[in-house]
Amino acid sequence: MLRSASPELRVVAAAAGTHARERSGTIESLVGSVSDWEALCDIAWTHSVEPHLHRLLVSGDDVSVPSWVRDRLDDDHRAAVRERLYLATELARIVEAFERAAVPIVPFKGPALAQMAYGDVTARQYGDLDFVVRRADLPAVVETFETMGYALERNWSMSVEEIRDDTSVIRPPSEFSFHRASDGTSVEVRWLFGSKHRPVDYGFESLWARRHPVSLFGETVRTLSPEDSLVALVRHGAKHAWGRLGWVSDVARLVHSCAVDWGVTLDRARDAGAERDLLLGLRLVAELTDVEVPASLLGRARASRRVDWLCGRIERRLAANPAMPCYEVSVHERFLFDLLLCTDASTLARMSLGLAFRPTEGDYEWRPLPDDSTRCTTCPGRSASPPTWDANSAAGRRTARRGDDVLPDGEVGPFTPLPSLARSIAMVSESTYATVAALLVTSSLPFYLYGAKIMIDAETVTWNVLVHHLSYIFPGLVLNTVPVVTWMIPRLLQQLNGLSALHAILGLQAYAMLVFALTGIVRIFQAKHQANLYRDPDPDVDLDELHENMSAWRGRLRVGVFGYVLFWFGAWLLGLYRFATGYVLGSGL
Template sequence: MGNYTLKTDNVPKELLIILDIIKGNKITTELLIDTDWKLFTQLLIHHRLYPLIYPRLKDYDQSFFPSHILQIISYKYRMNTIEMLKLSGEMIELDSLFTNNEIMSIFLKGPALALEIYGDISLRTSGDLDILVSIDQLESVNVLLCKVGYKKDEYFSTTLDDWKWRHHHLTYYHSEKGIKLEVHWRLNPGPSKEPSFRELWERSSRVSFSGHSIHLLGKEDLFLFLVTHGARHGWSRLRWLVDIHKLINKDVDCPSLINRLKKYDYMRIGGQSIILSNQLLNTSIDKYMTNEIISNCSKKLANEAVFYLERMINLHSEPLPEDVSNFHKKHMFHLLSFRQKLLLILSFLYPYPDDVDVLPLPKRLHFLYFPLRPFLWSWRRVKGLRKQTISS
């Protein structure tokens, strides 16, 4: 990585201590002076790192950390283990359900990822299950899930076919089991280029749960998915970066990985992820990968990501503070390659479901939304401004 150093001056001391523990650095009592233990605990929970920290705390004397902090971490660790066991059982049931109905499925994260790259499901958290299927089998999947008690969250309109590429997953919830499930037909929201389901299936690996074989993305495809997911969320939870750290140490085929990053326009965020992993977690990076993937652009993006580490940001908790919202929008645009930026701009010309709300047309006339798009967009803007004027 040369002489490059990430600018972490404004990152909370408590988060740096957490990172030191994860890296295996010996913590001294002097380092812990004036530690804000409430913030320490909040950061552990926010970044979902408490399962990884808990086993390492056993290397220290019982009196080294405050007893109430150890109790909180111990409790969270036990509860997470129970949750991961519950998700593991549901994952096996869903995989059997789909297999028996000739539906090919690949689990993206959750217990399968934890076992594959951590070697132990208790060392990683997961709030839900994520499964990838072919878009051609979405309707069959929907019917099966509804039969076994899942209910779909209709959070976007399917009136126009734009949902197939603008969005990338549907959300289901099983109220009795308390389990959330995301069914993906793409790895990422569009507009973006990515491998087909068939390619991902043919390259998928398998992980065994109690003798049951679960399909997981192959290592290089998994890296592609994890870096795009983490970057899209600003690496605002360091658990995602630890995933990268663990995966890189799993004998990833570097030439194949780099070819895939180039093919799908993710070189800059691939570089961002390994810089962050190297600088924050001491990840050892293959020299070939460093030479091929690190650029001035990826260094700039890595430093921008520090913004999310200087405070606790939950991007799903809206409304976001104005400064966070403005920064995040700019950072998301910076992550895009020139081709991706062009596709994004062109995508605004494609009709949105809001256009249907403004001017409902029968399906046979939906083609008219394309030439009418600029006028409908302008009309919504005018109506929005009028409402603001009246309310003020």
């Protein structure tokens, strides 16, 4: 891996390996090919491997490095060591303060991981402290940090209690950031792992019960167990599309230094829906470091086409822009990783529904909801004078008030909180959902067009080309189908007229043509797969000779795709017309 990368990036990647000192001959050859030492230092900091590069180039005498480079690396390392030692002592103080407050907290990454995986709190690059907390304890967590001089950095509109109880229509954050101005220390606490699209709740109680002791300056601090740390690290790396080589090094050092129970690790990864994340992380460790991973898991990682394709994508990104910070990896890239690493349909459905029905803070800033409508109006105690909502149904009009349900005949029924999805639909205006639906369907068009371009530009359709093509087509179908199923179809009978009926017919016909195309696509795929034309493409092969029905299957594919595009554009244009006349011009949206 990284064979086509620059010498500077390859030196940084070699430094991240656990046995770089033992491969001095190879390292000396790599270092001798470096031409831009400034870029080498910048790449090392960008990828969080500064301590490893210092150990490789400065701590030993077997590698020839310009003196000014040694001096710069040594000065930077000394300053970083002082900061890491201070953060390690601060971590011990925070843990002690939370023990006094009887609030459970578990350190994660930072000095705790450095001590457990590297055996030295200064041997890993970090600039803040990370902790895992129980969601129910969030108010107490904020109060305890404030007593230590930290200020909560608010970049959201909800109260801490609303985030704790998940009673807001807006998607709550999964972590808090604290900052202390007196010394510049930053702290992050989280109660969910993973990305906002694919959050993972490992269960705090089980994490707490499995904690692993590490020694910091003679004091015992308990962090995540090696197995929990490994699953959390690979999920964190996948969340950021593995934008840093330092994350690969963390996984490698943890595997190398700790007696990891692989059966337990695999079970926990499956429970968290992160099995493919684990396989991808171990594949990167095997490709980029000297650490041995279990042969069975490595075999599965190499046999997985998704993992193989994502590894190639990571390699191309690193080779093209080795100094790109991880936070500059595009949202599309990170969402693509989340999408391809999903292990089951339910996770994919939750991702899609979350995007469609759980607005973010950015969505709220773009179009604020009515006053106090971000609160759950059916939860007692949420507001002194909570708003009410009205909904028409076949049974008549129901008005939901705090603490009880007033039924159409005046009978007071038991309190039944609305589920999150129904609560969201009730509180957000119809025009807002129409706008979201229109944007989602429209946003699928670039995915379709680029997916088609990939196939048109490819002289030969290899397996990588096919996966690349589907990585755009599938998100396009999701963006198009979610609003159709969850918003348009339920409202069809309520808004039934000539235009809505025509709109429905065009949409259904588009999906019918897609199914028709699939009857040909599946057969063509089976024939080419049996002939091994995806792995070993031969442009001279006549596809019609692969099977006697190949020409008919290809005809189905062409007719189905052309029909889908034709009816989709018709439904899309008619939908935009209905949206403009019904919501923009009709309601002054």
